[in-house]
Amino acid sequence: MFGDDLYYYGYQMEQHQLIDKIKENIEIDKVLAKLMEEKTKKV
Incomplete structure (x- = not known):
């Protein structure tokens, strides 16, 4: 029982x-998507 509880807790x-x-x-x-949007706007 105790081992099963530990296994479940670990899971x-x-x-x-x-x-x-x-x-x-x-x-x-x-x-990253926001950064890419900002970079494409600046270019």
């Missing part, structure tokens, strides 16, 4: 880290 932590990474990547993509 949950990995899922949260994965989601955080995806969110970070989405934020970075948005920032």
Whole structure:
């Protein structure tokens, strides 16, 4: 029982880290898109 709980908790932590990474990547993509828009406007 205890081992299963630890395994489940570890799995949950990995899922949260994965989601955080995806969110970070989405934020970075948005920032890059804005930068590209600004650069194309200036050119």
